[in-house]
Ligand SMILES: Nc1ncnc2c1ncn2[C@@H]1O[C@H](COP(=O)(O)OP(=O)(O)O)[C@@H](O)[C@H]1O
């Protein structure tokens with residue numbers, strides 16, 4: 308168990324590819340940190356620098372207050388779970404778990420105790436004699452986790468460990484990873500491009516974009532107060548509606564198209580206005596209260612997903628499309644007109660130039 | 668469908684006959700005495716000299732110096748075949764390991780230089796090779812017989828391709844598990860290469876076993892003769908009115924064939940098992 312500190316860590320690959328651009332994170336002891344971002348944003352690179360598999364171009368990484376920039380992966384007291392599991396194909400499950408311990412010169416009895424204990428926790432006891440190829444994807448995943456657990460490391464590092472599993476198994480393993488991490492209390496850094504996985508697992512999220520941190524915070528903080536349009540559109544599904552608006556005589560209107568009027572609390576001439584699909588409400592017959600968002604749009608599609616439905620609707624005069632979450636009982640016909648509103652507290656204003664959130 | 672099957676079988680049977688009948692003929696002929704063969708050529712029915720002929724080629728010293736029997740030649744051939752195959756495998760695995768996993772200056776240049784030697788078979792470089800071996804005083808030694816043939820571009824190339832197909836994560840997992848370069852090679856790469864090793868062993872053993880030109884050059888001492896050379900030696904004795912011992916040559920040829928066949932049969936089953944089971 309340990310803290311992990313990243314101080315302005317940069318990574319420049321050969322050919323001047325700057326994959327990570329000065330990232331600083333303080334990870335508390337026992338914390339579950341999820342690095343999330345689109346493919347190619349540098350998540351794996353960052354994780355691999357923590358693991359010691361990749362040299363650090365500049366900056367410092369400390370694990371348990373020890374500078375590890377030049378420490379071998381084996382001596383960093385970390386364990387890593389890979390996307391393709393990276394099990395040794397020719398070794399039995401038992402030996403896959405034991406290999407790292409043997410290399411450390413641990414006593415046979417202690418190795419045996421740890422392997423059995425990990426096998427018990429992960430319920431892979433009956434497969435210990437099998438080769439990895441005789442296991443299903445989920446079982447291999449457990450073995451990969453087991454290999455991490457037996458080392459009793461200061462930190463777990465996960466690089467998209469669930470992306471090779473089918474959807475159902477992914478949810479199940481997600482829950483298990485979380486439960487395991489809670490019960491072991493081991494500091495964990497988890498990389499994923501799946502925002503739902505990130506939200507459900509993380510104590511704190513680190514949203515990365517093009518090698519830079521966009522936002523760090525608890526999942527709810529990030530969801531409720533996205534720091535930029537990038538975070539706003541990346542976290543949450545369906546994504547937040549982002550509309551280009553400009554100031555008119557009466558509050559804000561659409562930059563292109565008609566059918567929207569919104570308050571202008573920051574007194575600027577233009578914004579990106581963000582509204583989550585669930586914060587848009589259909590007003591039937593009533594009038595929109597003063598100072599609330601008002602939208603008039605035409606239904607394109609109603610998309611039921613079971614517990615809820617999503618309405619896709621467009622503004623008049625060539626305006627953009629928005630998505631609205633409605634109850635699964637709603638029956639909005641394509642072509643019908645919707646009157647929508649939203650509480651001003653649920654409106655997100657972003658700078659139209661740099662996409663940063665405007666506050667105050 | 669049925670017709671197709673029939674013709675398939677026909678073709679296969681023809682192929683088998685084509686390959687096997689010379690061997691069978693050689694074997695049958697090897698059971699006759701020299702006079703019969705000299706008079707009426709290849710024989711199609713078994714004779715009564717089999718035990719005698721095989722005993723003679725195996726245990727009766729022949730050649731000019733009457734020092735070397737079939738048994739010694741068989742041992743020499745085995746030493747050459749095994750040394751050749753094992754040496755090639757060890758050297759080319761290490762070379763490929765260096766090329767794939769270590770970034771050293773001019774690494775890929777090294778690989779291409781090794782690769783280009785594919786264009787230079789033994790026959791092309793035989794004089795300089797001989798010159799070197801001779802000046803090192805390695806003529807008429809096993810190491811002189813084996814070592815100069817060991818470097819193998821083909822095997823290095825195959826191992827390189829194989830290593831490159833091993834996922835990087837395996838190396839990384841091993842690094843985190845505290846395996847240094849040597850341990851990774853011994854504990855992970857070598858076991859993973861088992862099927863590759865078996866395949867290359869088959870090819871190289873047979874190749875080494877059948878070497879003729881190089882052993883002829885490098886060994887003048889008959890106690891280093893291999894089976895392949897021994898066959899020629901038997902047929903060479905056209906002295907006076909003596910009849911060449913065709914039956915012995917045939918018997919020796921049959922004996923010379925056996926070890927490669929055994930190696931192929933044993934390793935082939937491994938090889939196929941590996942192909943079916945393996946997933947990296
Ligand atoms: N070994 C490498 N050499 C050069 N560029 C690399 C290397 N590995 C990754 N990159 C580049 O660095 C960027 C980040 O990669 P990565 O960390 O793997 O992204 P992610 O895991 O977020 O998908 C990508 O643009 C990728 O092309």
Ligand SMILES: [Mg+2]
Pocket residue numbers: 350351352
């Ligand atoms: Mg990645």
